[in-house]
Amino acid sequence: MKAVSIMPLTQVFVSVSDPRSKRHTRHDLSELLTVAVCAVLSGVDDFVDIELWAKAKIDWLRGFMKLEHGIPSHDTIGRVFGLIEPDEFEAAFRRWVGMVVPVLAEDTVVAIDGKSSRRTASKGKTPASALHMVSAFAAGMGVVLGQRATAEKSNEITAIPELLSKLALEGCVVTIDAMGTQAKIARTIRERGAHYVLCVKDNHPKLLDSIRFAGVADPRGPLTPASTHETTNLGHGRTEIRRCVAYDATDRLYKGEEWKDVASFALIERVRTVGNKTSTERAYYLSSLPADAERIAKAVRSHWEVENRLHWCLDVQFNEDQSRVRSGYAANNLAVVRHIVMNLLRLNTTRKASIKSKRMLAATIDEFRAELLGVMT
Structure with missing residues (x-):
């Protein structure tokens, strides 16, 4: 696989403070957040499926991230999303x-x-x-x-x-x-x-x-x-x-x-x-x-x-109204991830397709997912 570098998204995530103890932290926060965005972009709606998708796509993800300790578990992902200060995450989004x-x-x-x-x-x-x-x-x-x-x-x-x-x-x-x-x-x-x-x-x-x-x-x-x-x-x-x-x-x-x-x-x-x-x-x-x-x-x-x-799009295409995520700040921060993904899909004009169709294509075509993210080969 060719080496790739990701767009400013991960650079922005670096500015989000990691709420975890440094002594017990194995997974880089900006990488964890980027994995979540990539998974939601590919049609995933919850933390369990974020882990499953990321493990299936770990070789592709390592094209622009280290992921030194592999893919975090869904429990870890959910716990971190529940701890991140939402004001900081929203500021990073802006x-x-x-x-x-x-x-x-x-x-x-x-x-x-x-x-x-x-x-x-x-x-x-x-x-x-x-x-x-x-x-x-x-x-x-x-x-x-x-x-x-x-x-x-x-x-x-x-x-x-x-x-x-x-x-x-x-x-x-x-x-x-x-x-x-x-x-x-x-x-x-x-x-x-x-x-x-x-x-x-x-x-x-x-x-x-x-x-x-x-x-x-x-x-x-x-x-x-x-x-x-x-x-x-x-x-x-x-x-x-x-x-x-x-x-x-x-x-x-x-x-x-x-x-x-x-x-x-x-x-x-x-x-x-x-x-x-x-x-x-x-x-x-x-x-x-x-x-x-x-x-x-x-x-x-x-x-x-x-x-x-x-x-309407958040409820129908992202199942937001069915999400039962409620631990800590997790619901707030996952909602911000959905907004990031929706923006990525809307800002892409290379294919005339619905949000649903673009997520399907992102799930199946690595090159299109990289294009949506702004990954440069």
Whole structure:
């Protein structure tokens, strides 16, 4: 086999502190983590199968790693994953992303959203104790930029500013659902040099009413939209019309001065017709963007990629929702490995194939796996 050298992934792992006693450590931490990434890239979903896969591929792995003491047992792998400080591992992940995606394009939509891994709740505890991961997802690229774990979904409000403060977001548009619509979060986004598009729902009832009824019951009279945008989508036996109406009269917002650099608000209406049945949904948004209906509509539409291209993919392709890993920090750190693997698969453009198909190819073709990892022969 030709000698090979691996991409910056292992170099980044070197920066993660080894939580084990040096006297009793036989397996190098950066090598152990790299083995785990290679195995998950090849379709493996748990620690037992990481060991089995690595033993079968040990000759290939030794092409760019020493593995002086062979492959660690699944118990060792699981124990180490449970001990690694998650903040350090997440920081290493962000450094790696910064190396492979150094600059985001202007107007890139970065969707912030959370996802629970329901089977990670500790035995005897409520489902609310399951791992909840808040992720920053670059729509269009399909790449995870960073993540922050919380104990419960309700803690997203504190996790989101912590995550935002660590990301390079200048020129981007950050979208968040209603839970993250907080004045402090809007300020953090602007301080990072990005714009925000925030969904407003019943958790801000007076603000919502000021958007919903702007001008209707106002002595200053009805409002004239600054811009409108409409699209029609046909397919799968249905017709969907999306309308966005944007306004720049921010003086009519309830306590609008609390929202850093707010410049517009918008109504988005979705009218869906299937056969003889028509349904209408309306959603309301607050933004630091100018009252450009097309631009706001694009940001809102892009936000939902986080559900389809990240959360759905993690559950269906990586079986994340079925994972029972719950010892120490293991669930958190294994979730970060899945994000690394998803980024590797998405950043590879040499083959047009689904995530599932690419993992299958990585499992069977050494050369393709090396290509995904950035291994140079």
